[in-house]
Amino acid sequence: MKVAFWPGCVSKGACPELYVSMQKIAPTLGLELHELTEAPCTGAGVLTEQNPELAYSLNALSLAMAEQKGADLMTICSTCQGVLSGAQHKLAADQALLGRVNGVLADSGYQYRGTTKVKHLLWMLVEDIGLDKLRPLVKRPLTGLAIAPFYGCYILRPEEHLGLLEKPERSTYLERIIELLGGTPVEYFGKSKCCGFPMLTFNADTSLKMAGKHLAEAKTKGADLLVTPCPLCHLNLDGQQPDAAKAINEPLGTPVFHLPQLLGLAFGFSPHELRLDHHVVNTKLALDKVELKV
Amino acid sequence: MKWSIEVGRYDRSQNPSGPNVHGYPPPYEAAPAKRYQIFEVELDDQAMVLDGLIAIREYQDESLAVRCACRSAICGSCGMWINGKANLACTTKLREVAQDGKVRVESPPSMPVIRDLVSDMTPFWKKNLSVRPWLEGKKPVPQGLEEYRVPNAAMENLIQEVSCISCGLCLMDCESFAINPDFLGPAALAKAYRYADDPRDATVKQRLGDYSQANGIWECTHCYMCVDRCPKGVAPLDQILKLRRMAVDAGFTNNAGTRHALAFAESVRDSGRLNELTLLPKSVGLFNIPAQLRALPTALNMLRAGKMPPIIHHKIPGVDRIKNIFKKVGGLFK
Numbered sequence: 001m002k003v004a005f006w007p008g009c010v011s012k013g014a015c016p017e018l019y020v021s022m023q024k025i026a027p028t029l030g031l032e033l034h035e036l037t038e039a040p041c042t043g044a045g046v047l048t049e050q051n052p053e054l055a056y057s058l059n060a061l062s063l064a065m066a067e068q069k070g071a072d073l074m075t076i077c078s079t080c081q082g083v084l085s086g087a088q089h090k091l092a093a094d095q096a097l098l099g100r101v102n103g104v105l106a107d108s109g110y111q112y113r114g115t116t117k118v119k120h121l122l123w124m125l126v127e128d129i130g131l132d133k134l135r136p137l138v139k140r141p142l143t144g145l146a147i148a149p150f151y152g153c154y155i156l157r158p159e160e161h162l163g164l165l166e167k168p169e170r171s172t173y174l175e176r177i178i179e180l181l182g183g184t185p186v187e188y189f190g191k192s193k194c195c196g197f198p199m200l201t202f203n204a205d206t207s208l209k210m211a212g213k214h215l216a217e218a219k220t221k222g223a224d225l226l227v228t229p230c231p232l233c234h235l236n237l238d239g240q241q242p243d244a245a246k247a248i249n250e251p252l253g254t255p256v257f258h259l260p261q262l263l264g265l266a267f268g269f270s271p272h273e274l275r276l277d278h279h280v281v282n283t284k285l286a287l288d289k290v291e292l293k294v
Numbered sequence: 295m296k297w298s299i300e301v302g303r304y305d306r307s308q309n310p311s312g313p314n315v316h317g318y319p320p321p322y323e324a325a326p327a328k329r330y331q332i333f334e335v336e337l338d339d340q341a342m343v344l345d346g347l348i349a350i351r352e353y354q355d356e357s358l359a360v361r362c363a364c365r366s367a368i369c370g371s372c373g374m375w376i377n378g379k380a381n382l383a384c385t386t387k388l389r390e391v392a393q394d395g396k397v398r399v400e401s402p403p404s405m406p407v408i409r410d411l412v413s414d415m416t417p418f419w420k421k422n423l424s425v426r427p428w429l430e431g432k433k434p435v436p437q438g439l440e441e442y443r444v445p446n447a448a449m450e451n452l453i454q455e456v457s458c459i460s461c462g463l464c465l466m467d468c469e470s471f472a473i474n475p476d477f478l479g480p481a482a483l484a485k486a487y488r489y490a491d492d493p494r495d496a497t498v499k500q501r502l503g504d505y506s507q508a509n510g511i512w513e514c515t516h517c518y519m520c521v522d523r524c525p526k527g528v529a530p531l532d533q534i535l536k537l538r539r540m541a542v543d544a545g546f547t548n549n550a551g552t553r554h555a556l557a558f559a560e561s562v563r564d565s566g567r568l569n570e571l572t573l574l575p576k577s578v579g580l581f582n583i584p585a586q587l588r589a590l591p592t593a594l595n596m597l598r599a600g601k602m603p604p605i606i607h608h609k610i611p612g613v614d615r616i617k618n619i620f621k622k623v624g625g626l627f628k
Contacts (some may be wrong), residue, residue, distance in 0.1 A: 007414075011569040038612040040566045042621075045516055046558045048536045052541065054623040058562070062621065103408065104368035104622045108615045146423045157518035189378065194517035195470040201577035202512055204548030210515065239596050276599040 001128065004066035004116075005033035006084075008077035009041050010231040014239070017275030018231050021260040022076050022121070024274060028137055028267050031131060036065050036073070042083035044196065044232070045154070052090075056097065057104045059087035062119070064110035072117040074124060076260065078230030081120040082154025082162065086116060087233070089161045120155055122229045122259060126173050131180055139268035141182025146287050147262070148186040148223035148254075149174035150214065150237065152230030153194050174227065179257075183267040186223045190214030195233040200240065205247065211236040212248035219254050224287040226256045234258060242280050255283040297335050299346050301358065302375075302400025304328040307320045308595070330398070342468065343399060344372055344383035346412070357367050367525055374411045375402045379459035380466035380540045383411075384527050388593045402466040421478050425486035425505070431498040442494045452480030454490040454534055457526040464520035464530050470513050477513045478505075480520035480530030487533040502541040512551035517628060553577045563620045566610035570603045 010185055011019040026033050039062035048055035050075055062084065066073035073080045091098045092114060102111050113279030119127070125134060140149065151174060175185040201252070215237060218226055228234055236244070238256040245252040257265075266272040276283045333350045344362055363369040365384045372383040376399050377391050381529045383399070391397050400405045434441055448569050451530040464480035473476045478486075482504065492502045511534055518528040542552050557576035561569040576583035596602050610616070 010570070012569065014569045015599050036568075038610055038615070040610065040616045041562045041568045043562060044558070044568070046555050047562065048514075049538060050555050050559065051623065054620065055620050057623055058616065061615070105329055106596070106620065129492050153517040153519075158521045190402050194519070196473075196515060198516045199470075199513075201554045203515075206470060206473045206477075206515070208515065210469065213473065239601060240592060242595060245594055275600075280595045280601065281598045 001030055001070045002069075003074040004069040004071045005035045006039060006062065006066075006073055006075050006080060006154070008075065008080040008231065010235065011076060014259070015231040015234055017257045018234070019261065020066045021258060021264050021274040023267075024133060024269055025260050025264045025267060028127075029263075030091065030133075031074070031124075031129075034069050034071060035076075036062060036069075039065050042080045042087075044079050045083055048083065048086065053100070055083070055139040056087050056090060057101050059191045060091060060098075060101045060112040061086055061105055061108060061110055063088065063091075063116040064105065064112040066116045066118075067113060072119055072124075075118065075120050076229070076258075078120065078152035078155035078228075079232050081118065082157075084118045084160075085161045085163075088114075088116070101256065112288050120229060122155070122173050122177070123170065125177060125263075131176065132175075134180055137180055137268045140266055142262070142266055142281075142290055143182045144176075144202070145183040145286065146186050146222045147178045147183040148188060148218035148226045149178060149191050150195070150218075150219070150226045150228040150230075150233055150256070151192050152228060156192055156231060164171060168220075174229070174259075177263075178227065181262065183262075186218060188214075188217050188221045188223075190217045192218040195230075195236040197236040199233045200236060204243075206243045208240060208247035209234065210249065211240060212244035212252065215241065215244060215252050215254055216248060216250050217253065223254055224263065224289055225283070226254060227259055227262045228256060229259045231258065237278050253281060255279060255281045255286050255287075257283070257286075265292075295337060295339050295341075297337060297341070297392060298330045298332055298396045299343075299350065300330050300396065300398040301347075302398070302467045303331050303358075304401070304407050304415075306407060307409070317482075321375050325473045329402070339389050340439055341388050342384055343376055343388055343391070343397065345381060346388055346397075347399070358406070361412045361414045368459060370440045370459035371376075373413070373461040373463045373466060376402050376464070380463040380523050381496070382461060382463065385525060386601045391573070404466055404468070405462075405548075405612075406470050413462075413466070415462055417475065418465050418479075418481065419467070419484035424483055424490070425478065425482050426483075426501070427485045427489060428499040429489060429492060429495050431494055433620045434480060443613075445495045448491075448493045450534075451491055452488050455528055456530045458524075459526055461525065463523045463525065464528075467519050467523050469517045469519055470515045474509065474513060478510055481512070481532065482535035483537060484528055484530040487540075490537060497555070498540075499544055500533065502537070502544045502546055503580060505537055506546040506549060511541060512549060515624060550577050550579070550628050553579060562605075563617060564609070565607055566613045566616045567607075569607045571605065571607065 007019050040058045043055045178185040180193035199207040241252055261274045335346050347360045362372040365386045402414045409412050471479050475521045486505050516536050519550050554577035557573050
């Protein structure tokens with residue numbers, strides 16, 4: 001299946017392990033990744049906040065680039081998904097805005113016609129590839145691993161932008177994938193809450209306590225690891241975990257996997273191939289449970 | 295139809311120093327003094343959660359405390375946790391939320407509780423009052439039969455917030471409030487916007503300065519929880535973002551939130567992508583040495599794990615296209 005692949009800035013920056021693991025598992029999933037190398041950062045909501053029309057123009061450019069490739073746009077970042085879906089929603093509802101935005105794009109060589117579908121890998125796994133096709137790909141079932149899903153805000157909210165009103169089951173896809181891979185999903189409140197990352201640079205204390213609270217809850221409920229479809233959540237939950245532990249004054253130490261890493265592990269790739277040795281929180285304890293050394 | 299309603303019971307008068315008051319970390323689940331009690335009620339499949347609670351109070355247990363009045367999402371009294379989400383009991387159908395005929399209701403752990411389903415809304419009202427939710431009219435005040443004249447368009451911006459019924463659902467599930475009880479929260483800040491953008495108000499600048507302080511507009515984590523929880527389409531987050539834009543435009547830029555937004559926008563304009571390496575230092579302020587040093591151990595952790603972004607920040611191909619868009623739409627900010 002051909003997709004216009006948008007990796008997002010973070011998978012090319014501070015979470016290179018996400019980009020590498022996605023590239024690794026794509027052929028197994030039958031995904032042909034046509035990367036949007038000239039698309040800009042979505043603005044992560046920050047640009048939408050300060051200058052909505054600027055953000056809509058930048059995102060319309062990315063959507064138009066996918067349109068020209070003649071394929072659905074696939075994201076591997078909850079935040080990119082949320083911002084692109086949000087822009088799409090506004091542009092579909094406001095023809096005058098769409099006209100102005102296409103005016104801005106006039107000399108870029110692109111025009112957005114409004115036909116692109118934007119889908120996170122998580123949605124594609126269930127809705128396009130299908131769980132029945134995934135099942136036979138599992139070569140190393142993650143039996144015995146208690147896995148806490150962590151969705152990230154922007155793949156769930158606002159529900160109206162993310163298709164949750166038509167497909168409320170999208171809020172349970174991570175659990176379905178975890179089960180299919182042989183793991184046991186951990187039920188906890190934090191799974192659909194905010195990791196705190198959007199505030200990290202200007203409100204570190206609240207941000208870190210937020211991350212710490214959800215990590216501590218998952219740990220208390222017996223999680224061996226967390227899995228997230230959002231690299232920004234990963235930056236706070238893994239990258240900042242030592243600081244989050246200090247902020248809430250509790251020991252933590254629960255590794256956080258990117259969604260493609262979890263899939264890759266079950267598909268039989270080695271932890272090194274999936275860059276599971278490139279995490280701040282050691283993934284070894286969790287991997288030992290499925291008898292693999294980093 | 296038979297419904298099974300599990301109710302969180304708690305009585306503050308019996309637990310004067312009880313644990314179920316706001317504190318860090320706020321309890322996600324039952325405080326020890328809270329117990330759950332299951333009631334079975336017979337109601338048709340159109341029944342609301344509130345119908346079930348009233349049936350319990352009228353026919354099974356008169357001691358059940360539940361606050362309600364209008365039963366049509368106008369009075370804003372019956373906000374509570376329904377299956378772990380803040381919602382109005384009067385507009386939530388049992389069949390929409392019940393799993394195998396079962397539903398759990400309780401007061402949300404983020405708020406102090408008076409008894410059972412009755413939260414103590416004092417924090418909510420204090421926050422609302424603290425943003426000065428009234429007009430400070432421009433002078434001269436119209437005399438006699440005269441009134442302030444404003445264009446219709448100016449009022450249209452405010453209509454969304456005016457729909458607020460002060461039910462407090464947004465605050466009950468606010469992610470920042472759950473960590474920092476001093477955060478003004480979504481409802482109060484949406485109300486603040488309503489007055490700050492009213493052309494009749496004479497104190498806009500002062501308002502924007504006040505709201506830019508700690509625990510104000512920059513304490514929101516942008517999680518959209520309030521947008522989804524609001525039963526009236528107020529979209530408090532959208533109003534908070536409008537306040538942020540107004541505050542920046544009015545010159546209240548000496549804060550990490552604004553520096554963060556600026557550094558972000560510059561990076562996208564100049565390279566097409568986010569430069570993670572410079573975002574934090576630029577946000578806390580390049581000369582804020584203590585903050586820079588505090589961030590150092592984390593940076594080293596990430597470096598050790600091979601997670602640092604490339605030192606030389608690469609531009610995306612075709613970056614001129616991006617610069618051009620910035621130029622055409624105009625500036626980094628509005």
